[in-house]
Amino acid sequence: MSLSRPTARRLGLLCAATVAALVPVVGAAPAAMAAPAVSVAAHQGVVAGQNPGGTMVRTEQLASGGGFVEIYRVSASHYWGRIVTYYGTSVIDANGETAAVQDNGEYTFLTPQGHFGDWIAIPGKNQFRGPSTFTIARGYTAIVEQTGKNQWQAKLRRPAGGAFLTLQTHAVDDGHGRLSHVYAGEEIVDPGGKAIYVVLSADGIITSFDPQAATGGEPPADKCTATRVQSIGAGTLAHMSNRPSGPRVSFTSVYDDGKERPVLMPLDKDHPSLPADAGILARITGANTAAPKLVTRVEGGKGAPETVTAFPAVPKGCRGAGTGTSTISGTSVLPVHTAR
Secondary structure (H helix, E strand, O other): OOOOOOOHHHHOOOOOOOOOOOEEEEOOOOEEOOOOOOOOOOOOOEOOOOOOOOEEEEEEEOOOOOEEEEEEEEEOOEEEEEEEEOOEEEEEEEEOOOEEEEEOOEEEEEOOOOOEEEEEOOEOOOEEEOOEEEEOHHHOEEEEEEEEOOEEEEEEEOOOOOEEEEEEEEEEEOOOOOEEEOEEEEEEEOOOOOEEEEEEOOOOEEEEEOHHHHHOOOOOOHHHOEEEEEEEEOOEEEEEEEEOOEEEEEEEEEOOOOOEEEOOOOEEOOEOEOOOOOOOEEEEEOOOOOOOEEEEEOOOOOOOOOEEEEOOOOOOOOOOOOOOOOOOOOOOOOEEEEOO
């Protein structure tokens, strides 16, 4: 039996069928307002075909439902992700500074410490176009202003008041007579350890995301996630991960063009089974227990035996709660983060 190619309905895609080019988002190292600009080599965010090495520590689902990201750790300040979607694979590389990509309004965000976020930007809800003053995630305020031709900045204020950070960005000629946006992105962590992610684009658009609201407060700590990749037959791979919030699995296959892409839809404890018309059988059993299992039948039809694969166990001592470490240090001057 050969697997049918996935459809937008099966993958649950929210983005448009025609994909825009992945656009890099770069967060540069901070510099005091009065100090000279710090020269920082801009990371491109997505580098097709590159593999920086390291060890896979977990998988994360894309908010659109159209794929997932395998997160790899190279060092304490270098994480990268392999983004797998219906359209192919790409790499997001946070080597020493925050990186993200934007695809048809879906933002994928990764910090050098491995903190991950993915969200759909919705105008008027979590995305706003300047110039003006906006209330963004968790009550923070952003004063978005144009500072020059194709140049913008956003002054961020805490919910209790007081500016503490300025994001600056601009657009550049891409060498073909078109403007290419350069983005400024930053993880902001409050004294209580709760983070938000903020991205400013070169056309004055700001978007934000509250990862704890999306995950119920589960930390992104590698030590609390276990992963494995398992072949389940007919050239299909199950990318399995287990964390305090429960098991997850995504399915991929290598297509005729040699590119690995998702097939069918990802499963988790809230969506534990593929639909009856999926073409194969796959379901998670014991999703709310300490020993969940993946049950599959890919070949042979209804009379064929099912295969049972245990999810890796969540490491001991993980309770699904934790705090982050602020990326904005205490200072008497207002730091400026400039995308270059």
